[in-house]
Amino acid sequence: MFTLAEENYLKAIFHLENDYGAGVSTNAIADKMDTRASSVTDMIQKLADKKVISYQKYKGASLTKKGKSIAVNIIRKHRLWEVFLVEKLDFQWDEVHEIAEQLEHIKSDELIQRLDLFLEYPDFDPHGDPIPDRNGYIKPTEKKLLSKLKKNQRGICVGVKESSATFLQYLDTRKIGIGSSITVIDKEEFDQSMTILVSNKQFFITKKIAENLYLKTI
Amino acid sequence: MFTLAEENYLKAIFHLENDYGAGVSTNAIADKMDTRASSVTDMIQKLADKKVISYQKYKGASLTKKGKSIAVNIIRKHRLWEVFLVEKLDFQWDEVHEIAEQLEHIKSDELIQRLDLFLEYPDFDPHGDPIPDRNGYIKPTEKKLLSKLKKNQRGICVGVKESSATFLQYLDTRKIGIGSSITVIDKEEFDQSMTILVSNKQFFITKKIAENLYLKTI
């Protein structure tokens, strides 16, 4: 059995490996978890002892098969609870992350199986992230960052990369959400800012925004 | 903010005060929490510092107003989650306690308010225990232990005192549940055992069973 802290480390390492490739640095973990490098060193040694990561001093950490399976299960729980909060309890998509961070650590396989059934086996969470199935399988989805699109290209928003409340609220005020059709009207070479069209309105967005919106191009 | 351990102590003290009157002993707490008296002494000193219990050395502990309010809120959460598990996720009444023990510590007032609404403001949990309202008010219910009834008296089962899986499964096999009509056919002076009638079947039950079933007499 794994502690809360251990579970959170595994989750962080999983996300970091996903985003930046295998072998994550001590500092990257410390950064993500808002803790100190020395604390990370301690914990990854413990996790290596438990065979959930492979780790050599000074060489960074990688999840083992077992570690990845634990991490994916936590992510599955997190995303299922988010669906529950939005679909059943009528929370907004920017309000659910913190609560799901707590709920994801509840230990009961039966609970999650029944919750999954109750929610009718959803494929995506409210932010467009795929929900791993019971075996940890994550259906691959072809999605592209808005920032990769060129002038005049078009797509449907299928997810957000960052899901902080501030970013999601920014999107809300512009009526951008999962399912929105987005067209790149213009793109500035200099700073990668864009003018986009969303439901007949034009918006100016910075590079940072474009790098946090996932589209499915049409 | 209170830690998991602190919350569990407050809950235990609340239940003990409820069952045996104000001022609970160190040993009683240790017993209930399956820990050592010395650990209890440490913790109740911490809780006293935080003004959630009043405590004098060697004299036992009592919840303050603040401590009681925290305890009742945890119990409210526990019972609401139990209703959710049984009503929405189709768990059996003997399967929900352990999961609710975890869920009761999730911190979000908004969550509980919305859960309460989603469940349509239930008054009782699956074991017949009353659910405190948002202000901590517990509706007083007139219920009586089956063991207090005399020969030929009758009542409707409205709750169970103990809610361990083994006891609940014992009741299940005899088709005794919330709502069951129970009549005392005979009562043995010597050992307080009883013969009872439940849906046209007679059962022999020990004192211990009778002391864990709450009835509303008619």
Next chain:
DNA sequence: TTTATTTTTTAGCCTTATCTAAATTTAAAG
């Protein structure tokens, strides 16, 4: 290829929540 800088690890300390063993206080019994 040395030197400087950054990254990572080690060493030592703190807090929370436990424990055992010993000491102390209260309650019970003779």
Next chain:
DNA sequence: CTTTAAATTTAGATAAGGCTAAAAAATAAA
């Protein structure tokens, strides 16, 4: 009213998870 027993508290340890400061290793720069 002592003595014994039971209950409670104190003292000292331990394990988890975190921190700071210093040491060591790896990387980058000169």
